[in-house]
Amino acid sequence: GQQLNQSPQSMFIQEGEDVSMNCTSSSIFNTWLWYKQDPGEGPVLLIALYKAGELTSNGRLTAQFGITRKDSFLNISASIPSDVGIYFCAGRPYNAGNMLTFGGGTRLMVKP
Amino acid sequence: DGGITQSPKYLFRKEGQNVTLSCEQNLNHDAMYWYRQDPGQGLRLIYYSQIVNDFQKGDIAEGYSVSREKKESFPLTVTSAQKNPTAFYLCASRHGDTEAFFGQGTRLTVV
Numbered sequence: 001g002q003q004l005n006q007s008p009q010s011m012f013i014q015e016g017e018d019v020s021m022n023c024t025s026s027s028i029f030n031t032w033l034w035y036k037q038d039p040g041e042g043p044v045l046l047i048a049l050y051k052a053g054e055l056t057s058n059g060r061l062t063a064q065f066g067i068t069r070k071d072s073f074l075n076i077s078a079s080i081p082s083d084v085g086i087y088f089c090a091g092r093p094y095n096a097g098n099m100l101t102f103g104g105g106t107r108l109m110v111k112p
Numbered sequence: 113d114g115g116i117t118q119s120p121k122y123l124f125r126k127e128g129q130n131v132t133l134s135c136e137q138n139l140n141h142d143a144m145y146w147y148r149q150d151p152g153q154g155l156r157l158i159y160y161s162q163i164v165n166d167f168q169k170g171d172i173a174e175g176y177s178v179s180r181e182k183k184e185s186f187p188l189t190v191t192s193a194q195k196n197p198t199a200f201y202l203c204a205s206r207h208g209d210t211e212a213f214f215g216q217g218t219r220l221t222v223v
Contacts (some may be wrong), residue, residue, distance in 0.1 A: 005152065033211060038144030042118075042202050042214030043155075088154060098143075098210065099170075 006089050006103030013079055021106040022073040023089035026074070031092035032065050032072035038085045046087075047074070049110050069094070081110050114139045117189045118203050118215035123195065124223050125190070133188045135203035142184035142207055148172060149200040149217075158201075161186055190220060198222050 006023045013019060019070055023032070031050055035043035041084070047058050049065035049072060056063055063074045089103040116137040125131045135144065141160045147155040157170030161180040175194025180186050186205075190197045200219050204212040 006154075009152070040121075040217065040219070042204075042216045043216070045211050048211055088186060090155075098206075099157065099160075100155075102156075104154045 004089060004091055004101050004103040005107040006106055009104065010109070012109045012111065015079060015081060017079055019076040019079055019083070019108060020073060021087060021089075021096050022071060023080055023091070023103045024061075024071040025091060025093075025101075028069040028094040029071075029072075029080070029091035030094050032063070033090040034061075034063050034072070034074045035088045035090060036085050037088060037105070043088055076108075079108075079110050084108055084110050116149045116203060116205050116213055116215040118201075118218050120218060121216070121221045123218055125220060127222055128192045130189055130191050131220065133190070133201055133203075133220070135182055135186045135188065135215060137186075137213075137215075138184060139205055139207065139213065140183070141182070141205035141210075141213070143205060144180070145206070145212065146170075146176070146178065146188045146205040147202045147204065149202060155202060158188065192193070 005022050033048050034046045037043040047056050047063040053067050054065040054068050060077045086105045086107050088105045090100045120135045145160040146158040156172050158176050159178040161167035163181050167178050167180050177189045202217045203215040206212045
């Protein structure tokens with residue numbers, strides 16, 4: 001199936017720092033989603049993007065749907081300890097119905 | 113409160129045994145999904161169902177089976193044919209234009 005390349009795989013940052021992660025694909029996507037997963041739990045939707053160029057915020061989180069429709073990024077500003085977890089991008093490929101393809105995740109660790 | 117419930121949270125299986133993972137939702141969602149998650153990897157689709165009494169194979173359906181006899185329920189059976197069943201299994205549901213809502217997962221370990 002489709003593959004999404006998510007980077008970085010892991011990040012270890014100091015509390016208060018800003019974080020940036022991204023997802024890229026070789027093909028066009030109609031939808032980009034960003035999820036956060038806490039250990040032993042299911043992913044929770046953070047931000048959904050449906051239009052190329054769209055920039056959406058959710059508190060300290062900001063995500064953008066790349067203008068080429070082949071990428072998306074997620075920024076977290078002023079990180080706090082509870083930001084720790086795994087962040088997944090997911091996309092809905094063009095002409096592939098409703099199925100989602102997931103990136104491999106970015107594991108975020110925050111040092112107080 | 114509406115939600116999606118997976119049980120059990122942890123499950124141990126002996127080699128050669130079939131086990132069934134439960135997924136129940138009271139969100140009145142039409143579509144339900146099963147994903148498998150391995151360490152350091154993204155979620156991979158096992159099976160999905162868009163309507164009662166109908167389901168489709170995902171990318172990694174071999175060694176798994178499902179049923180959708182009721183709208184609320186979408187159990188997943190991990191059969192003895194699945195050679196590497198140890199993983200974290202996630203169930204999700206979706207309705208209309210909403211995005212998938214996930215359960216809390218079941219961690220299956222083969223002993």
